[in-house]
Amino acid sequence: MTHAAPRPHRLGILISGRGSNFLAIAEGIAQGRLTGAEIAVVISNRRDAPGIAAARSAGFATEVIEARARQRAEHDAEIIACLREHQVDLVCLAGYMRLLSAEFVRAFPQRILNIHPSLLPAFPGLDAQRQALAYGVTVSGCTVHFVDEELDHGVIVLQKTVPVLPEDDEHTLAARILSQEHVAYAEAITRVLSGRYCVAGRRYVPIASLDRAQAETE
Numbered sequence: 001m002t003h004a005a006p007r008p009h010r011l012g013i014l015i016s017g018r019g020s021n022f023l024a025i026a027e028g029i030a031q032g033r034l035t036g037a038e039i040a041v042v043i044s045n046r047r048d049a050p051g052i053a054a055a056r057s058a059g060f061a062t063e064v065i066e067a068r069a070r071q072r073a074e075h076d077a078e079i080i081a082c083l084r085e086h087q088v089d090l091v092c093l094a095g096y097m098r099l100l101s102a103e104f105v106r107a108f109p110q111r112i113l114n115i116h117p118s119l120l121p122a123f124p125g126l127d128a129q130r131q132a133l134a135y136g137v138t139v140s141g142c143t144v145h146f147v148d149e150e151l152d153h154g155v156i157v158l159q160k161t162v163p164v165l166p167e168d169d170e171h172t173l174a175a176r177i178l179s180q181e182h183v184a185y186a187e188a189i190t191r192v193l194s195g196r197y198c199v200a201g202r203r204y205v206p207i208a209s210l211d212r213a214q215a216e217t218e
């Protein structure tokens with residue numbers, strides 16, 4: 001008897017702009033670095049987002065769900081319905097420039113990831129690279145984290161660091177961080193989809209490290 005392969009985990013990607021992180025995730029799947037996952041739908045809250053045009057021409061299912069003058073909860077309800085319709089297992093915010101309502105976060109508990117271009121908790125919010133330069137840090141990077149009800153705050157899944165060089169401006173620093181973002185997001189999705197972790201307080205703990213700790217006590 002042959003067993004059917006398990007169905008791939010379905011990703012719902014939310015964007016507002018360029019979409020380079022979405023494209024890096026798609027490339028990770030195409031190249032087999034990110035296995036057991038498929039992109040179910042790409043949703044943009046902006047009709048003119050270059051990323052949604054790229055998604056459309058690459059043949060992905062796309063939706064534009066604009067906020068217009070609507071309340072956040074109403075707009076989010078439409079996005080939640082769309083994600084459900086596409087049977088999404090994991091939501092990936094990739095340059096999605098809107099805060100999520102509490103209802104949205106609760107609809108996908110520990111199932112929403114975001115990527116932020118700084119080493120959180122430093123420099124949350126807008127213009128993280130500019131904030132890092134202005135502060136004078138010599139190391140920065142990116143963070144992939146679960147989304148909770150506070151801005152750029154949930155449990156950290158993975159961080160990658162880059163140096164901040166004396167000659168950097170916000171564009172050169174952003175580009176250096178972005179190249180790490182493109183590696184980090186696929187890695188973080190792989191970690192979460194593996195299910196081999198638990199969350200202890202604010203800490204993401206891989207099961208392998210729990211196994212090692214257990215073995216050392218035996």
Ligand code: GRF
Pocket residue numbers: 015017018019020021022051094095096115116117178181
């Ligand atoms: C990235 O720097 C990401 O960290 C931040 O918004 C930017 C989106 O870039 N949240 P892109 O649209 O994925 O190219």
